[in-house]
Amino acid sequence: MVKRTSFEGDSCPIARALEAIGDWWSILIIREALFGQRRFGEFQTRLGMAKNILAVRLRALVDHGILRSAPASDGSAYQEYVLTLKGRGVFPILVALRQWSEEFDEHPEEIATILVDREKGRPVRKLEMRAEDGRLLTPADTMLKPRPAAKKRRASA
Amino acid sequence: MVKRTSFEGDSCPIARALEAIGDWWSILIIREALFGQRRFGEFQTRLGMAKNILAVRLRALVDHGILRSAPASDGSAYQEYVLTLKGRGVFPILVALRQWSEEFDEHPEEIATILVDREKGRPVRKLEMRAEDGRLLTPADTMLKPRPAAKKRRASA
């Protein structure tokens, strides 16, 4: 087959994430949803995307458990799309993308918004990666290990 | 035109990041590069992707300043592709994607690797978002603010 390659069975968690949200529009749809949009028309006008594509994407996101389609909320008999826990879990990915642009974009002056701490109104710090014991880690301080086979009924001793 | 829509002029930093690395393969190429791969053939066999599209992606990544093509390193007259600072800056995005899969994937047992602290061999903590003063922030603790106009020659007073 010549279908676009899928990473569904891939053992790499990054590839698996991309399988679900790695296309052009999904992340932006999730961004809008995190901003409170829930209706088909809201997504469509705010993102300026074709309605057929939006329909396909929304279905895929629902299938992946990222959105859930719920029956109305403002009384009307229409549907709406709300984020699941899994969908809200995308937030750190959005922050990482945002911070990457803020740090490396060639024209940062074109970036319209900054993410701030609501309480103080001050910019948030860069995402931090820490060890179990709280040590701040750089990429070089990390490595990949094969996942332990796990899933024993009881402790092995 | 009916070209795939571009987010190049978009003011959203997330859209701008997607413009550079938002396609199916780029992130995986960067993942391999972070793992030390540098040669065309290495990327091609490790990712199992078609050579023509690898060629296109590598060019795009170079154009975006994420990879740089450098002349050899092992003596041979071939080229190689090495990450720039901007490219290495993608690391947190990969961690965020990985952690999202680890937390929400339907079949986490299929994930082959875990990211550990090299020193202790223990899993790294979830990425943390903190305020300037160090307070740990949840998504609800944050908001977007318009970017201040910035770029004054001197302090405004």
Added chain:
DNA sequence: CAATCCAGTTTCATTATGCAACCATTGGAG
């Protein structure tokens, strides 16, 4: 200097994307 490897490019078939037109319900106005 022939055989092979490396790093692509070309060709062609298939798929995805995007625009525009169309259609079925829903919601309101009268």
Added chain:
DNA sequence: CTCCAATGGTTGCATAATGAAACTGGATTG
């Protein structure tokens, strides 16, 4: 209740992107 607009899609068609495989041309090996 009737008509009309808005909502939330679907369908058709043209164009662009993707992928497999064959091809190319310089490097390297023997």
